[in-house]
Amino acid sequence: EVQLLESGGGLVQPGGSLRLSCAASGFTFTSYAMSWVRQAPGKGLEWVSSITASGADTFSADSLKGRFTLSRDNSKNTLHLQLNSLRAEDTAIYYCAKVEFSGSGSLDVWGQGTTVTVSS
Amino acid sequence: EIVLTQFPDFQSATPKEKVTITCRASQNIGTSLHWYQQKPDQSPKLLIKYASQSISGVPSRFSGSGSGTEFTLTISGLEAEDAAAYYCHQTSIFHTFGQGTKLEIK
Numbered sequence: 001e002v003q004l005l006e007s008g009g010g011l012v013q014p015g016g017s018l019r020l021s022c023a024a025s026g027f028t029f030t031s032y033a034m035s036w037v038r039q040a041p042g043k044g045l046e047w048v049s050s051i052t053a054s055g056a057d058t059f060s061a062d063s064l065k066g067r068f069t070l071s072r073d074n075s076k077n078t079l080h081l082q083l084n085s086l087r088a089e090d091t092a093i094y095y096c097a098k099v100e101f102s103g104s105g106s107l108d109v110w111g112q113g114t115t116v117t118v119s120s
Numbered sequence: 121e122i123v124l125t126q127f128p129d130f131q132s133a134t135p136k137e138k139v140t141i142t143c144r145a146s147q148n149i150g151t152s153l154h155w156y157q158q159k160p161d162q163s164p165k166l167l168i169k170y171a172s173q174s175i176s177g178v179p180s181r182f183s184g185s186g187s188g189t190e191f192t193l194t195i196s197g198l199e200a201e202d203a204a205a206y207y208c209h210q211t212s213i214f215h216t217f218g219q220g221t222k223l224e225i226k
Contacts, residue, residue, distance in 0.1 A: 047215035
């Protein structure tokens, strides 16, 4: 069974950092690009960042202004999202999603999400 | 940045009714447009990919059409379980999502 399991969310103060992880299983992780999508409370979906299958290329939403860094460990089938300089508006559920191809495409498998709350 | 605008923001319909949700792109994206369903307290689920391609396991009452800048998701024969938010998503240039359409079943 294809599965994505996010972890690392929690409560953090403004200006703080968090590292989110996504453990993948049930498919050949090294063959697929991966993405993070977030959803603020009561709001819609917002793309955060994507990484190609090899990890050579990453792409992030302009609105993040370089505060988030996406990486992957293909030896451990794990995706990581480093969140720095966190703001209240970063409060959201963060979903890890599998891309259907090695580069770009639809998001065909989603995790259950991990919640990040930025508050003092 | 490519902006996706969905119409309507909210729709209320009765069982067996046919519902159409529109997604308009700010520039030509070909058919790089996908649709997702998100039920309350659940993760999004892929419904349609590349504008009109069906997804295994998704009921046949869900269909998609369009290309360029105008796309539609149609639900033919609405069922109570279709109450959810629906999002379009483009992958022509990076990624963006539409703002979502909330569908209520009367």
